[in-house]
Structures are given as structure tokens and as C-alpha cells.
Amino acid sequence: MSTLYVPASEDELAELVSRAAGTGERFAIRGGATRGAIGGRAEGSELTTTGLSGITLYEPAEMVIAARAGTPLAEVEAALADKGQMLPFEPMDHRGLLGTEGTPTIGALAAANISGPRRVAAGSARDHLIGIRMVNGRGEIIKSGGRVTKNVTGLDLVKLNAGACGTLGVLTEVTFKVLPRPQSAVTLAARGLAPEGALTALADALATPFEVSAAAYIEAADAEPSMTLVRIEGFSESCAYRSERLSELLAHHGAFAPVGDEEGAKNWRRVGNARDFAAPNCAAVLRVHVAPSKAPSILELAQRLEARVMADWGGGLIWLGLGADASVEAAMAGIAERGGHPMVVRCAADTDWPLIGPGRAVAELGKRVKAAFDPQALFNPGVLAGYL
């Protein structure tokens, strides 16, 4: 039977880790456990951060919010919305895609670097994470960064931990830079574009000065034609001007017309949360990070594999849904060959697909960095395997 730890304070957590250092106990770190096995499945006693909860600092005029790692994301978002602000990177909600339940936490956004459609323009969770507190594998409480955005004092352990998926330590408190919520948004949609043309249209849109805040492509399915989407946000008069100019500029790719606010918002949730890829639609789901100029070759591969696809971030993020007979291994290899970075987000329950490793020299460095934080490898064994 596996143990579940729910430390109620940073000190209690530090003590728990110190005690474990001699016993060989390992920890699988969880927030709300809504995001599955990002970066790989961890083994060990479950350690959840949900006992560390609450917003610790919110200064709207300074555009900064800090909260303990286990604070429900919804609580943070409600506090921000109350002052007309938001997390700029529009974090993905994994529950629909993975069929998980529970409450996403703010700490996991930092640990797993979870972003969504606005990432292409505004930057990632990592870009907005400005401070952390954590407990390392020696049971020490350490901090890096702080509550101010401009901060280059010492090594940037904040950026290192963002996306390290809890392999270096347990984040106990995270501080994010936030932004004002835009007054309005206009989504332009063109129906029926072929993949290659759609990707070119998205790249063209993102190269204009009109500050496109999101750019995505949903392929044709069943009776539905494909949808190519771009979004403009800001003050309403400016949105009206920019969306008009944009649809003129994109006219040679297809008819980009505004959709209603509600439909627009719904589409961006559909893109950001990748719900279309939930079971039973796809047997395995891969997320591919790739330079947008290489995206067409990934889409072409997807077609060959008869995979379902969706592109976000103007082609910089591609979702691939494989059927039951397709080989995950072959898909990963094909993606890597084309310059993409695949990550298996969901697959058959009894398999595990680690990330493709970074090459020997970088992996060696990764191992040493891991040991610098967690010399006895207490945290999340198995996660980011090829990197540590």
C-alpha cells in the first residue's frame, strides 16, 4: 500500500524530506493530480502540495501575485479576475483530455510549465514565473527570484525549475507576473483551408504588427470543414481596427471573418484544452513542440499516420492523436527526424513513453544538476528520465 503525505506547512515538508533522506523512501509529487504523467510516470510515496494553500501576496498595481503551491488555480484566477487581471499564458486545463478529476493547483503550472493559446504572443508560464520557494532533496528550504520582474541576482533557479516537473524539489510557493485582462477580444475564423495554406496564413498573421494573441488550426473532421483561427485582444476600438486590417491582409489565404464572442471563447478553450483528443477518439496523444516553419512536415507525417491533428501557437505546438493500430514509437521517431520535439501526453495504461533524450553531454549535465538539488534522487524518480 502506498503512503500519502499532505504536509500542512513548508517546515513540515522540509522535515519529512530530511527524514526520508536516510530511509530510501521516494516521493511522487502531486498538486491536484489533474495533469497525468507529464514528463513521465513517477514512482514512490505520494506527496501532495494541497496542504500548502492560499494566496500570500497580490499587488494589482505591481502586476504580481504569489500563492502557496497547492492553492487551487481557480482561487488565483478568481482573485485576479476581481481586479481585472489574468495569468497571461492562458494555462491549459488537462481534465477534459485526460479524463482526470480534481482541482488544478497553481504550483503545477510552474512545475510543468503549463501554457495555452496566448503563449505564442505573451510567453509561457515559465516566462511569467518570477519567484519560487522550494524544498530541495536535502530538506532545505530555498528561494530564488522574488516578487519583482526585473531581477538578475544570482543563478536563475526559477527558470530552471519551471518545467523540471518536480525532479529538483517540491515547489512550496510560486510568484507570477500577471497582466490586465483585455477589454475585448475578436476571433477571426476561415473555414475549409488546407493544412499547408492554413499554416502559412497563421505565420503571415503573426508577422503583422496587429498583435495577434493566438493562432490555431483545427483540421476538418466528419462533416465539419477545417477551421483556421486568429485572435486579437485589447481595447474594443483597437480590436475592431486590427481585426479588419488583418482580414484584408489574409484575404488571399481565405475568408477570415469574425465569429461571435461566445463562439470565439469556446473555440479557444477547444484549442487550448485539446478536448477533441480525449479517449476514445484517440488511443495515444502526442504534443509536438516544433519551429513553425517545420510544422508542415509534421502535419504531412500526421496525415500519413492517419492521425488526428490540431496546431496551436501558429504551428509551434501540434497535437497528434494516434489510432489504436498506429505505433507511438514510429510516430516519435518520425517527428524527431523532422525537427520536432514529441511528448506523449496520454497512451495505453500499461505503457510509458519517456521524452527523447537530449544527447549524452547534456544528459550528463542534467544528472549533475539533479544531484545538486536532490543528491539521493528522492523526488519523482522516472520523470524526465532521459534528461537526468
Add this chain to the structure above:
Amino acid sequence: MTHIQFPIPDMTITDRREEIIAALAGVVPEECLIVATDQMRAFETDALTAYRRMPLAVVLPRSTEEVSAVMACCHAAGVNVVPRGAGTSLAGGAIPQEDAVVIGVSKLNRVLDFDRKSRTITVETGITNVAVSAAVAPEGFFYAPDPSSQLACTIGGNIGMNSGGAHCLKYGVTSNNVLGVKVVLNDGTIIDLGGDAMDVPGLNLLGLLIGSEGQLGIVTEATLRIIPTAEGARPVLFGFDSSEEAGACVAAIIAAGIVPVAMEFMDRPAIEICEAFAKAGYPLDVEAMLIIEVEGSDAEVDASLARIIAIAEAHGVRVIKQSRSALETAQIWKGRKSAFGATGRVADYICMDGTIPTGQLPFVLKRLGEIVAGYGLRVANVFHAGDGNLHPLILFDANDPEDQARAEAAGNDILKLCVEVGGCLTGEHGVGIEKRDLMGFQFTKADLDQQLRVRAAFDPDWRLNPAKVFPLEGRLI
């Protein structure tokens, strides 16, 4: 007396100078190796000119492979290495030592690739910051982080320091604009971190490397995010009778949901110095001035400025001056961007770089004035108001060693104040040697030890830029 300590040069290295130079000559052609004292003079210091040390030798390789060969050579000989870009560091980050070889990237200055569809450019890191923007300008793009030193400073130095600039409020600092790098490690191993895609999964050593001040490796290539140039941009100048009013105006603009591209603050002494130099049309009868720039089409700029002006009026603004032409805009920015140079004409100065939570602005400006006056010195303040990154310029006379000591002491007190109110020692210039001994004010021993362990994962023998960033005492290795 200057009082930042340098470690005593290792005689076992300096005694072997000829032998080490011969080894270097074996891996790079003569034109890349500088060993004559008069020619090495240019590498003795950086923009922290009060401190200078002659290096053992200077190497300016022409390719990543040459950098690797030189690093391997130094590693084999057990020689320290000081990476260098253009040497504009204000923190002494690029100052060498008698027992160290300077490896400069200035000959690595090519553009390697421009990828319009991905909105990236790949460059060698000796290219200047401004040359990157110039390279993509014809395509309608620019590179966003814009240090005032951008004509001279290199992308390598920008990555070394995680540099910022006036326009970072909207577009982020260096680390938000780099996708991937090629790095030569201490033993000459060449690695790639990040890549050409956004948020490449895996352990993010890239983010760790940016801002590591030349202590983890030498960056030779970088893939940078470029941004479409706005249709237009226009600044407005506001003059206030007090810095409190100016600070409250900044907070109110953000509260109204507006994030301008830049919000820059100057106090009266800074206004006077910059106006005398740049003839920018700054008001001379106000205590505080803001330069706020917004972007967009003419109509969008008009609308944004109208909103901002209405807020300023509600906060007691006394002078409002909108730029009416590209020339006026250029002059307004010239005044701000030449603030350090212009100050250098009226006095010697040291430039502080702490960041504070913007809510603390009025308190900190008042205390800061008292601190400097307490040492019998003067201060001019220019800074990035939107993010609280202060640049107090403490004026002193470099010919008077006691004056310099007082200026440094005042600077240290100001940085401690920044940390006390919840900020940090350095917002964009880096720690270097300048703030090295203050690290204990911001970090606990456990915090610093964690950083030292990470550093040792890359450079266990402390060969890369060793006298910088971390206090000389208490190092783990």
C-alpha cells in the same frame, strides 16, 4: 581606496605564461591571439572602470570550434577563463585577472539564419544587439531587449547578464526572447540547449544559463525571438511636482489595464543633465518626469495616449508634452538613452541597478536621497518605472579615493534598502564583482549554497569567471 577584492593571482599559472601562450598559439592563428601589454590594455576592464587587471592573454576565436579548442586548452593547462563580449558590463563582469585568459566572442558576428515563418533569427553571439534588429528591420521585425548600450554590447553579453532595456515592460528581458543556444563548456564540449521551437520539453538548462555571467560556459550561437515592428510608436512626456505623484500615476495606468511599451522615470538632477546633453525639450521646472511610450496605428496611439493623459491629469501632472514628429520622438529617447553618457560628462558616477516593488517608489526615493546626502554626495535618478528597476547614478570625483569609497558605500546602502523593501540587488546589470559581496543580504546560506552546487555541476574547478557573482568566502569548493 577601491575596496572590491580580487583573489591573489596564482603564481603557478603566471609563471607558466610563455608555455600557456604557446599552447594557445597551437590552437588558434596568430591574428586571434593578443599577448602584447599595450594591445591587451583594451581588455583590462569593462564599464566598471575603477577596477582593472591585465589578463594573461586574450583570444578572439572565429568559430565555435576554435572557442572549443581554446577552452579545452585552458582546461588542460588549469587556467581560468573570462568570457567577454564588448566589455560594457557595469558590474565588472568582464574584468579579467593576471592569471586568466580572456576569450572574447567579438569575431563571431555573423547572422546564420532568418526564419520568417518561425519569427526567429539565429546569430553568432559576438554580433551587437543593434545589429540584430538592423538585420531583421527590412523584413518588418525587431529584437526587443534594448539595453541603452545596444550600439556596442553583444548578444553574448546580453545572454551573460540577462540584460533588459526600456522596452522590456511589454516584451520581456533577454531570457524571454532566447529560444536556444550553442554553448562551449569548461572542457571544450559543445552542447545545444533549447532549440528552434518554443518551450522545448525537458530540463530547462537554457533558462539557467541565461544570466549566469559567463560562469557556466561560453555561448557562441543563439536563436532569438523577433517581433513584428509596430505600425507606429509615440511617447508622451509628463512633468510632476513630486515623485509621489509620478509614482501614483504609473500605478494608476497599470490599474486601468494599460501596459505601455515603456514607462521611464527621471528626477530633477537627471532631467537637467540629460537636457543639457541631448536638447530633448525636457521640462526643467519639475521634480519628476515620466516618458511613456505606446504603440499602434495613429488612431490607436491617439486613443491610448488620451487614456493615459486623462489618468495623468487626475494625478496632478503639470507639464504634458506629446511628441509631434519622428524627430521629436528620437530626441526624447536620445535624452533618456544617453543618461549615463551625459552624466559621465558632468561627473564620475557609479550606476546602481536595484529593483523595488513599485509601490515602494516614493519611500525609496526619499530614503535614497537621504542616504546619498548623508555621504555628502549627489544622486541623479533614471529608471524603468513600470517594473521598479532603479538606476540611481551616484556622482563623485574619481580623483579623490575617499570620494569613491563614499560613493561605493552609499551604493551598497541603497542596494540593501532595495532588498529590505522586497526587491533585489540587480535588475539587469548583473552581480559581477560589484555586488558579489552583497549577495548575503538577499540570499540565505542555503539559497547561495544551492546556487553554488548548481554552478559546480558545470564548472567543478571554478575556472570560468571565478571571482564574480558569489562572495569569495564561503564557497563550497
